[in-house]
Amino acid sequence: MHETEMKYCVIIPAYNSERHIAAVLRDVLQYTNDIIVVNDGSTDRTLQAVETFMAVGVDVVSYPRNRGKGYAIGKGFDRALARGFTHAVTLDADGQHRAKDIVGLAEAADGDQDAIIIGSRRFDNPDMPQGNRFANRFSNFWFRIQTGISLPDTQTGFRLYPLHKMNRMRPLTRRYEAELELLVRSAWRDIKLIAKPINVYYPPSGERISHFRKGRDFLRISLLNTVLCIIAVIYGYPSMWLRRVWKYYVRR
Template sequence: MNQFAIIIPAYKPDQKCLNTVEKIIDTGFDRVIIVDDGSGTEYKHIFNSLETFEEVTVLKHAVNKGKGRALKTAFRYILTNQFPFEAVITADADGQHLASDMVKLSEQLLETPDKVVLGARDFSKKEIPFRSRFGNRFTRLLFRLSTGTVLTDTQTGLRGIPVKYLSQLLEVKGERFEYEMNMLASLRKNEVEVTEVTIETVYIDDNKSSHFNPLRDSYHIYKIFIFYGLSGGASFVLDIGLYWIFIQLLREPAPILFIIMATIAARILSSLFNYYINRNKVFKQGSRKSLIRYFALAAFIMLTSAGSVHLLYAEWLGRGEVILKILVDTILFIFGFVAQRAWVFRKE
């Protein structure tokens, strides 16, 4: 077990944290790094008790900086001191990660030393709180759409990470709960393989001890999808506005073709706006080929939308063309996100 260090970010922990650390040490791990993430003087006695174990090192933030920053503090501490660990195992302080499952991860890390190992929970059990079950399924779907990676549990805090990847994980953006999602996405981009090990699913008091803020932290986790939606909405509004302006300007000079000309001009300008926002604000990457790929994708989506609606209307339904258009374009909107992430703005 001396090849591994257990890392536990802790914010206002209770007795469950002490119990977890005791079990970790009893299991045979001889280095546990606790990060006090600005818990305050009220919780000083907890960390004083933790420091009585010779296997425990407590690192401290003067103020709360978030789980992501706490993990980075521990990663930097290990790299700075050049400890001879093969890997680290991150765990939560609320007692929901068992020492026996940490042993499972360590065994898998020994078998696959080049892979990151995730402890995957079983969300099919009836005792799982609804918000956790729904949140996992929703996040798992969005993560698959945004990265192309299929995982059972994207929100697990129990992770085994080879030390050789810590330096690149320090470069990953995010200070709070979103850091863990960004970490998984960065592994995909850097072609680091990920494997999963099934662990026990433990929820204590309906997970009331969690410091996850549904609004603030969900925003950080899902902001790429939010920005993509806002970018599409803003481009639609711009397209309609430009269309109206060009209609006024072209009605008299081109009385026959003014609608077609206004449509094309408005779509080109709104598409350039959408391309700029998606490249620089949503996906934040791209290459010289991105613009060509973007318009190739836009043309494909436009033709697919028109053809699909026409086929469904003419061959099957014969009515409801507006509803058909909405349904088809909603599917294509999601497809567009995946295609832009994987192809248009991919990292060369």
């Protein structure tokens, strides 16, 4: 891609996030008004809370049935492309991400507009739940097997995507595993992945909101990793090798 002026928006997938979504939006609005909230079939007052921000430019995509985070991200990409944005930052609606880190992701993308910028959490944070540490180590291990690439944080939802690279690539899976799937498929397409440190707030255990279903979602992720390992052998690694050989000879 020829380097042009980057025009990014912020996509926030939201499901039953009425307790935090207003504070998240106020935080993000300090840095940009180009916000797309995807209401993923919430059954509480998330949609009503978001609609109070429409007067300041917040865009809303909403549908009645919960379809999962992967589906919501795909719908956000569709809206962002339709509105002419070149890049999209995704962040969570639970208040853990800090909007000030959007600036760092955007600056990193300015240096390589074809790359996915991955907000990498600090795992020395004493407030990080042990379950998060284990899940990330587990995910990082399989990502390295599937791509040959080491990343410090493959589970983070705080990322900046180049939309022209994602235009024909939507998550095939629909829930939490979709974010890992997107990284693996991007690596196979030789899209550069850049980790950028971010800060994350972890509320006390009694205040944390998680829609992760430990048994069912962990099983889905494990099944996805099995499938991706098989595809990596058949398609992923050969595809990466051919792309790199092609680039080498074209540049010569």
